Amino acid sequence: MNPxxxxxxxxxxxxxxxxxxxxxxxxxxxxxxxxxxxxxxxxAAFTLAVIAFLPTLAEPGWRAVHNITWFTxxxxxxxxxxxxxxxxxxxxLMITFVGLWIFIFSIGYMAxxxxxxxxxxxxxxxxxxxxxxxxxxxxxxLFVCWELVGLASYLxxxxxxxxxxxxxxxKKAFITTRIGDLGLFLGMLWLxxxxxxxxxxxxxxxxxEKAGLLALGxxxxxxxxxxxxxxVGKSGQFPLHVWLPDAMEGPTPVSAxxxxxxxxxAGVFLVARVYPLFSLGEIDGVTPSLxxxxxxxxxxxLMASLIALAQSDxxxxxxxxxxxxxxxxxxxxxxxxxxxxxxxxxxxxxxxxLLFLGSGSxxxxxxxxxxxxxxxxxxxxxxxxxxxxxxxxxxxxxxxLFFSGAWSxxxxxxxxxxxxxxxxxxxxxxxxxxxxALYMTRQxxxxxxxxxxxxxxxxxxxxxxxxxxxxxxxVCSIGLGIVLTPAWPWLHDYLTGQATxxxxxxxxxxxxxxxxxxxxxxxxxxxxxxxQAGAVDPLGxxxxxLFRFLENKMWLDQLYASTVVAGSAMLxxxxxxxxxxxxxGLVRGVGGLGQLFGIFSTNVDERGINAGVDESATGTRGLxxxxxxxxxxxxxxYMGAVAVGMLALxxxxxxxx
Amino acid sequence: MTPTxxxxxIISAALFSIGLLAALSRRHAIxxxxxxxxxxxxxxxxxxxxxxFGPQPQSPTGVMVAIFSIAIAAAEAAVGLALVIAVYRxxxxxxxxxxxxxxx
Numbered sequence: 001m002n003p004x005x006x007x008x009x010x011x012x013x014x015x016x017x018x019x020x021x022x023x024x025x026x027x028x029x030x031x032x033x034x035x036x037x038x039x040x041x042x043x044a045a046f047t048l049a050v051i052a053f054l055p056t057l058a059e060p061g062w063r064a065v066h067n068i069t070w071f072t073x074x075x076x077x078x079x080x081x082x083x084x085x086x087x088x089x090x091x092x093l094m095i096t097f098v099g100l101w102i103f104i105f106s107i108g109y110m111a112x113x114x115x116x117x118x119x120x121x122x123x124x125x126x127x128x129x130x131x132x133x134x135x136x137x138x139x140x141x142l143f144v145c146w147e148l149v150g151l152a153s154y155l156x157x158x159x160x161x162x163x164x165x166x167x168x169x170x171k172k173a174f175i176t177t178r179i180g181d182l183g184l185f186l187g188m189l190w191l192x193x194x195x196x197x198x199x200x201x202x203x204x205x206x207x208x209e210k211a212g213l214l215a216l217g218x219x220x221x222x223x224x225x226x227x228x229x230x231x232v233g234k235s236g237q238f239p240l241h242v243w244l245p246d247a248m249e250g251p252t253p254v255s256a257x258x259x260x261x262x263x264x265x266a267g268v269f270l271v272a273r274v275y276p277l278f279s280l281g282e283i284d285g286v287t288p289s290l291x292x293x294x295x296x297x298x299x300x301x302l303m304a305s306l307i308a309l310a311q312s313d314x315x316x317x318x319x320x321x322x323x324x325x326x327x328x329x330x331x332x333x334x335x336x337x338x339x340x341x342x343x344x345x346x347x348x349x350x351x352x353x354l355l356f357l358g359s360g361s362x363x364x365x366x367x368x369x370x371x372x373x374x375x376x377x378x379x380x381x382x383x384x385x386x387x388x389x390x391x392x393x394x395x396x397x398x399x400x401l402f403f404s405g406a407w408s409x410x411x412x413x414x415x416x417x418x419x420x421x422x423x424x425x426x427x428x429x430x431x432x433x434x435x436x437a438l439y440m441t442r443q444x445x446x447x448x449x450x451x452x453x454x455x456x457x458x459x460x461x462x463x464x465x466x467x468x469x470x471x472x473x474x475v476c477s478i479g480l481g482i483v484l485t486p487a488w489p490w491l492h493d494y495l496t497g498q499a500t501x502x503x504x505x506x507x508x509x510x511x512x513x514x515x516x517x518x519x520x521x522x523x524x525x526x527x528x529x530x531x532q533a534g535a536v537d538p539l540g541x542x543x544x545x546l547f548r549f550l551e552n553k554m555w556l557d558q559l560y561a562s563t564v565v566a567g568s569a570m571l572x573x574x575x576x577x578x579x580x581x582x583x584x585g586l587v588r589g590v591g592g593l594g595q596l597f598g599i600f601s602t603n604v605d606e607r608g609i610n611a612g613v614d615e616s617a618t619g620t621r622g623l624x625x626x627x628x629x630x631x632x633x634x635x636x637x638y639m640g641a642v643a644v645g646m647l648a649l650x651x652x653x654x655x656x657x
Numbered sequence: 658m659t660p661t662x663x664x665x666x667i668i669s670a671a672l673f674s675i676g677l678l679a680a681l682s683r684r685h686a687i688x689x690x691x692x693x694x695x696x697x698x699x700x701x702x703x704x705x706x707x708x709x710f711g712p713q714p715q716s717p718t719g720v721m722v723a724i725f726s727i728a729i730a731a732a733e734a735a736v737g738l739a740l741v742i743a744v745y746r747x748x749x750x751x752x753x754x755x756x757x758x759x760x761x
Binding site: 631632633634635636639640643 | 677680681682689753754756757758759760
């Protein structure tokens with residue numbers, strides 16, 4: 001017997017969706033009402049998420065599904081449903097909770113925006129779609145929500161549509177993710193034709209369960225890779241990561257909610273959700289599809305953290321940091337550390353939201369300035385932001401013992417260490433840890449230390465409606481660490497479905513010292529290197545060529561512009577030419593034929609048929625005129641004719657007789 | 658002089674010719690009617706003559722046909738005179754040369 005919440009799990013996304021529609025329909029000009037509806041909706045979703053979370057605690061690895069038939073066509077019944085398991089429950093909690101505080105933050109951040117209520121409607125809509133992705137027990141339902149999430153992202157990146165750069169970024173995000181989604185769609189079709197169902201779990205008949213996987217067989221690798229291409233697009237993995245930094249054109253709460261904490265994590269979530277497809281037929285935990293996941297993740301993580309070193313826009317640095325952290329999660333999933341990856345996803349959701357909201361607070365305080373080279377010395381002007389941002393920075397960097405990010409990152413390093421195939425990802429991820437600490441230190445120094453520069457001279461602390469979410473998320477970033485420690489790996493065991501034991505002896509592991517050394521190296525190096533940071537970046541001074549390379553995002557945008565974009569432009573021009581001259585010519589030819597035939601039939605009509613009819617009419621008229629001449633109207637003439645006729649008859653008779 | 662069939666036929670033909678001449682040449686509608694009546698009378702005379710000199714002079718068949726014919730002629734004359742009066746009222750003339758409205 002399923003608990004009430006399982007059959008009514010759809011309520012969780014339905015509530016924010018209803019809130020969104022309510023705002024659009026009724027509260028369009030009432031700013032307070034609009035924000036209140038959105039926050040109440042989110043609060044209700046959070047409450048429901050807590051209710052959904054409780055039964056999953058009952059026993060390790062608890063899972064409940066509720067499937068319904070959506071519609072039937074022919075003999076096939078298309079079924080969708082929702083699933084409640086530790087993965088979904090943890091994601092629900094994180095999304096609704098982080099979302100709630102971002103909603104609250106938005107009240108302050110968007111206070112002066114004239115489209116205030118529309119913003120909240122979009123946020124609620126996004127929240128609904130994202131929650132739909134999480135609870136979906138059918139790849140189809142997941143795909144639908146996935147696309148809705150993409151739509152919400154598009155709407156919110158382009159929220160300040162009057163800025164051409166925002167409009168372009170929105171388009172870029174939409175199109176780039178669409179490329180990945182095409183793969184996801186094809187994977188879905190393949191999955192359906194292979195296993196005959198899109199339900200994940202269906203009492204042993206789902207596509208992730210034994211029967212479905214058996215039916216799929218060797219095709220699983222391709223299905224997994226196609227699905228992974230969707231995740232690559234959404235989670236900003238190389239080579240489709242280019243949209244994510246540009247997406248920072250949206251309002252900062254959007255960056256925090258969508259492009260850091262939740263939506264971009266959807267790709268990681270998707271891989272974790274369909275993990276049985278990836279791990280089918282594993283040998284020592286390695287399959288071809290998992291190999292791809294690992295190396296894509298490694299490339300992404302390193303590339304993004306290198307690029308982050310040379311960016312000057314505060315949000316772009318965080319965006320590249322997000323890309324690299326997502327890469328790290330992918331690596332973790334690829335090497336078999338699913339729980340570690342999801343733990344990092346959850347922790348990342350908190351601390352990256354915190355960092356983004358912190359950056360929003362900084363931007364707000366510096367009057368919409370985003371260039372870190374123009375800030376400085378903000379630790380005195382914005383103490384709350386400084387402290388919370390520092391906590392976020394240390395969590396992201398992975399300062400051991402007190403911060404959640406450290407434990408999840410360490411779990412990932414453990415997972416890579418035990419990978420059977422190659423030690424390279426392990427060492428590259430360690431390099432990634434150093435780089436992360438380095439670029440975050442650089443950012444901290446530029447923004448908070450030193451003396452005030454042009455944009456930070458007039459800076460002020462943000463109002464309490466913005467400061468409160470920062471404090472809450474900072475507390476969570478630390479507090480979440482409690483359930484992540486090796487001494488009490490509650491979250492890890494919760495996700496993997498094991499009972500948890502408390503063992504203080506497990507707390508200190510060799511890896512802890514390694515990561516401590518790495519982080520210390522990163523931060524120390526950062527302080528040494530960027531102590532005298534000025535308008536010219538120290539790295540730019542020492543290694544100008546490398547710096548320019550990184551500053552320009554490894555020229556990837558230009559590469560795409562000159563290959564993919566130029567290629568498709570060329571294709572378009574060729575198609576245009578084909579259309580103009582070949583197809584148009586054909587069409588014109590056919591048209592000309594029709595015209596010729598028209599002229600011909602006009603001639604036949606006018607000269608042949610019309611003339612014939614005219615002639616016969618004229619003839620009839622002439623005959624009539626001739627005959628009418630006989631009708632003199634003289635009765636005696638007629639009588640005479642009768643007499644003559646009779647005489648003629650008489651004569652004929654006489655002659656015959 | 659014994660009356661013979663030829664005599665009656667000659668009289669009848671003469672009467673018919675006179676009637677035809679009247680009907681074709683006179684311009685006054687009444688005279689045309691009179692001409693027609695004369696042609697009818699000629700036809701009646703023929704009936705009676707053929708009966709009288711025919712194979713069964715006992716039964717009065719020819720007279721009967723003639724009497725029928727006269728009755729029809731009376732009716733025809735009544736209709737004809739009524740038409741003439743109606744035409745006169747309308748056109749103020751009985752000259753058939755002027756009554757040519759049916760000219761094609």
